[in-house]
Amino acid sequence: MNKINRKVEYALIGLKHMRSKQPGELTTIKELTALYGCPFEATSKVMQMLAGRGLVRSEQGAHGGYQLVKDLSRVSLYEVMEMVIGPVEIAKCLHGEPGGCDLRQSCNVVSPITLLNRRIIEFYRGLAVGELLDGRVAGPRSQPVELRGLVAEAGHQLSGVE
Amino acid sequence: MNKINRKVEYALIGLKHMRSKQPGELTTIKELTALYGCPFEATSKVMQMLAGRGLVRSEQGAHGGYQLVKDLSRVSLYEVMEMVIGPVEIAKCLHGEPGGCDLRQSCNVVSPITLLNRRIIEFYRGLAVGELLDGRVAGPRSQPVELRGLVAEAGHQLSGVE
DNA sequence: TTTAATTACGACTGTTTTAGTCGCAATTAG
DNA sequence: CTAATTGCGACTAAAACAGTCGTAATTAAA
Numbered sequence: 001m002n003k004i005n006r007k008v009e010y011a012l013i014g015l016k017h018m019r020s021k022q023p024g025e026l027t028t029i030k031e032l033t034a035l036y037g038c039p040f041e042a043t044s045k046v047m048q049m050l051a052g053r054g055l056v057r058s059e060q061g062a063h064g065g066y067q068l069v070k071d072l073s074r075v076s077l078y079e080v081m082e083m084v085i086g087p088v089e090i091a092k093c094l095h096g097e098p099g100g101c102d103l104r105q106s107c108n109v110v111s112p113i114t115l116l117n118r119r120i121i122e123f124y125r126g127l128a129v130g131e132l133l134d135g136r137v138a139g140p141r142s143q144p145v146e147l148r149g150l151v152a153e154a155g156h157q158l159s160g161v162e
Numbered sequence: 163m164n165k166i167n168r169k170v171e172y173a174l175i176g177l178k179h180m181r182s183k184q185p186g187e188l189t190t191i192k193e194l195t196a197l198y199g200c201p202f203e204a205t206s207k208v209m210q211m212l213a214g215r216g217l218v219r220s221e222q223g224a225h226g227g228y229q230l231v232k233d234l235s236r237v238s239l240y241e242v243m244e245m246v247i248g249p250v251e252i253a254k255c256l257h258g259e260p261g262g263c264d265l266r267q268s269c270n271v272v273s274p275i276t277l278l279n280r281r282i283i284e285f286y287r288g289l290a291v292g293e294l295l296d297g298r299v300a301g302p303r304s305q306p307v308e309l310r311g312l313v314a315e316a317g318h319q320l321s322g323v324e
Numbered sequence: 325t326t327t328a329a330t331t332a333c334g335a336c337t338g339t340t341t342t343a344g345t346c347g348c349a350a351t352t353a354g
Numbered sequence: 355c356t357a358a359t360t361g362c363g364a365c366t367a368a369a370a371c372a373g374t375c376g377t378a379a380t381t382a383a384a
Contacts (some may be wrong), residue, residue, distance in 0.1 A: 004253040005277060006372060012271045026331070035320075036268050038307060040375060048332065061381025063258075072258050074352040076307040092167040106198050109174045112294050113166060121322050123285060124242050126304035141303040142288035145238040180354060188358070204344060210361060223352025224358040 007084040010038050010046045015080070016133045018056065018068040026065030046084055053083045072130035076119060080129055088115045088124060169246040172200050173207045177242070180218065180230040188227030208246055215245045225276045235292035240283060240293055250286060252279040 013036050017023030018027050029044045047066050051058040055075065056066045081088055091113050101107070131137060175198050181187050191206045201289050209228050213220040217237065218228045243250055255263035263269070291301060 004278070005370095009255065009271065009275070011252065012274065016274075024322050030330085036270065039373060044331075045333080051331090058222070058331065059381090060331050062327095063382060064330045064380080068333090074307055074310075091171065094172065094377075096168040105230075108178050108198065109171065109295070111297055112174070112178075112299075115172070115297055115299050116166070116289075116294060120285075121303060122302045122306075123282075125306040125308075127278075128307040132278060133271070135273055135277055137174055137274075137277050138304055139281060140284045140288050142300055145290040146287075147383080148236075150258050159191070167341095190358085201344060203346080206360075208364080219361060221352090222350075222360050224356095225353055226351080226359045228360090256369090 004042065004081075005092050005145065006042065007046050007049075010043045011080050011084050012133065013038060014043065014047055014050070014066070015055075015068065015072060015129060018066065019072055019130075019133070021068070023091055024067070026059060026063070026067050028065040050080075054081070055083065072133065073128050075129045077124045077127045077129055077132060078124035088117075088121055090120050119121075132151070141146060167242075167247065168204065169211075170243055171210050172205045173212060173242050173246050174291070174295065175208055176205065176212070176228070177230065177234060179292060180228065181234055181292075181295070186229070187197075188225070188229050190227040190251060193227075210244075211246050217242070217245065233291050233292070234295065237291045238287045239289045239291055239294060241284035243286060247263070250279075250283055252282050271306060 014027070014032055017032060021027060029040055029047065032038055032043055033040050045084065048057070050056045051066065055068075055070055057069050058064070058066050075103075076089060077087060093107065093110060093113060129143065172194075176189070176194055179194060179197065183189060194200055194205055195202050196280050211227065212218045217230075217232055218230050221228070231287065241269065255269065255272060257274060261321070280312065289299060290302055
């Protein structure tokens with residue numbers, strides 16, 4: 001769903017590592033587990049998912065491994081999340097039964113939550129993995145609601161990089 | 163942690179309902195369960211949390227109930243989430259053991275994830291519950307990474323309300 | 325041709341989180 | 355006194371998450 005869980009974490013770890021390699025140089029799961037301590041099988045499956053979606057390329061057999069294919073500055077965090085955990089849904093009242101919400105017909109917050117979900121997705125879509133891994137993530141457009149109006153002219157100091 | 167779970171949902175349902183009442187008019191849990199089908203005990207606890215944090219006021223005894231105290235246009239979604247589910251953390255590698263991550267010393271993505279977490283929090287902090295419940299949520303500042311550069315001059319059409 | 329290293333993949337298990345329930349106490353209007 | 359309501363801790367059930375196991379397929383190299 002929404003959280004940055006282990007799968008996404010392992011994906012980011014692997015992607016950042018692969019990005020630092022020479023073009024053509026392969027990365028094995030063994031290498032990742034040795035360097036970062038992530039569990040072999042779990043990491044393996046994540047890389048397989050990324051490979052299936054064309055973000056990385058896999059080479060089988062001895063001396064095999066994975067290789068980054070795309071430019072991470074042109075891949076959004078949303079895409080990576082979708083590859084490893086499926087469509088991002090911030091709440092489960094958003095899809096029908098089973099597993100969804102049976103209060104829908106009378107619920108007074110479905111549409112706000114739906115809208116919020118869309119905004120979160122937009123946020124993730126606007127976030128390039130390359131920039132994220134470099135520590136360059138743009139802040140939000142708006143300032144905290146508690147401060148609105150109170151410190152209007154000082155707002156630009158807060159909405160920056162921090 | 164991060165997701166809009168049932169607790170947050172019940173909080174929003176209750177808040178939206180209370181907001182529509184006359185000043186001084188109370189709302190009972192029974193009323194909420196009847197109208198929206200949410201479970202009594204769970205909803206009850208959520209309202210108690212909101213009451214403990216001063217967002218609503220409770221009146222005990224027969225003819226008791228809850229009453230909205232603050233102006234929802236000045237309360238952020240982050241505050242509500244914190245009231246009912248605690249501090250927002252997008253990943254659990256962010257706090258130490260136990261429950262945290264033991265790969266920290268060798269992890270290459272702790273700082274990006276920490277930064278991302280901060281940005282998400284800023285997003286929720288900048289989002290007023292009142293506006294959310296009205297369906298007015300500002301979109302993100304940036305456009306999807308897939309489109310960057312390609313449709314530069316048409317970007318403003320996409321970053322708007324949709 | 326055998327062996328070792330590696331990816332590929334489904335099934336399974338244990339743990340944690342989430343969701344909801346139960347029971348009973350405290351408060352207050354009538 | 356009684357009924358309606360909030361207050362609160364303990365408990366149970368279900369779902370999600372994290373990780374493991376077993377086994378096959380592929381390929382380089384001895």
